[in-house]
Amino acid sequence: MTVLIVTGTGTEIGKTVVTAAVAAAALARGRTVAVLKPAQTGLGPGEPGDAAEAARLAGQVTAVELARFPEPLAPATAARRAGLTPVTPGEVAEAAEKLATEHDLVLVEGAGGLLVRFDGAGGTLADAARLLRAPVLVVAPAGLGTLNATALTCEALRARELDPLGVVVGSWPAAPDLAARCNLVDLPEAAGAPLLGALPQGIGALAPERFRAGVADWLAPELDGHWDAAGFGAEFDAG
Template sequence: MTVLVITGTGTEVGKTVATAAVAAAAVAAGRSVAVLKPAQTGLLPGERGDADEVARLAGAVTAVELARYPEPLAPATAARRAGLAPVRPEQMAEAAGKLATEHDLVLVEGAGGLLVRFADEGGTLADAARLLGAPVLVVASAGLGTLNTTELTARELRSQRLDLLGVVVGSWPNDPDLASRCNLADLPRVAGAPLLGALPEGSGRLTPAAFRATAASRLAPRLGGTWDARSFTAAAQRP
């Protein structure tokens, strides 16, 4: 796996922290890593973006951003309102392909969910994944409502004949409720793909050293870690 596309089931599900964890585990294993953020919204020039945050947490990571728009909107809307050119799937694929010639692993972090438009006439992260022939990792929330959004995302990936690598819980609560605990068993069922990790709530607030030291223990071997979904799920079900 040279290129991995990372999407969320929506916004604020822990996608950037999950991307950083995958990057940190790869760096710890001696791999060279790049993270590509096709479109960063809601930030002005000079402010730290998602790709920069991945590099801060994960360490020696090449951070690349193709476009930045100041308003916190979907990329297509933000580009139109700013009077700036949108980013198209062909540009994403070309940039990721170039990075792949220079790095062992390229992580392409989307904006929001899988079908968020990058241009008014269309163009989504799914289109970029298809052009790249890359698998997709889905980052989901833990609690009530996540089964629906995860299954919808998984169904869309399959309808487009894209490879769903698995699901990562982007923020596992410090005090999980009943829905969150049950969802650990149900998420892989509705996704039709394995659960590949769970990042503890607040992981992004750890020091970089602490984040890197624990990243691999939060991810399954498929993502370069040591986390075991079965034992984690069983422990979560105990009273």
């Protein structure tokens, strides 16, 4: 796995922290890592974006941002309103392929959900994934409503002949409610893909050293950790 696409079922659900955790786990195994953010929205010049935040938490990561638009909107909309040139799936794929010649792992973090538009032609992160023939990691929230959104995301992937690598819960609460506990069992069924991790809520605020020390506890072996879905579910009596 040279390129891994990180998408989500929506916005503000932990994609950047999951990207950072996957990067940190790979670095701990001695791999070189790049994080590519195709389109950063909602930030002005000089403000640290998602790629920079992933690098801050993970460590020695090459952080690349292809385009930035000031308003916190979908990339295509933000580019249009700013009068700027949008990024296209082809440009995303080209940048990821170049980084893959120089790194063991390239993480491509999308904006919002899988089918958020990058450009006026309707290009999406899914289109970039198809061009790259890359696996896709789906980040989902823990609670009520996540099953439908996760199922729709994975169904959209398979409709494009893309298989989800798995699902990671982007923010696992300290005191999970009934829906969250049951979702540990139901998410893999809804996704048709394994549950590959659960990141504790608020870990993005940890000091980088503490963050890096914990990543193996939050991610499954497929993502260079030792987290076990069955054991984690048993801990919370999921069922």
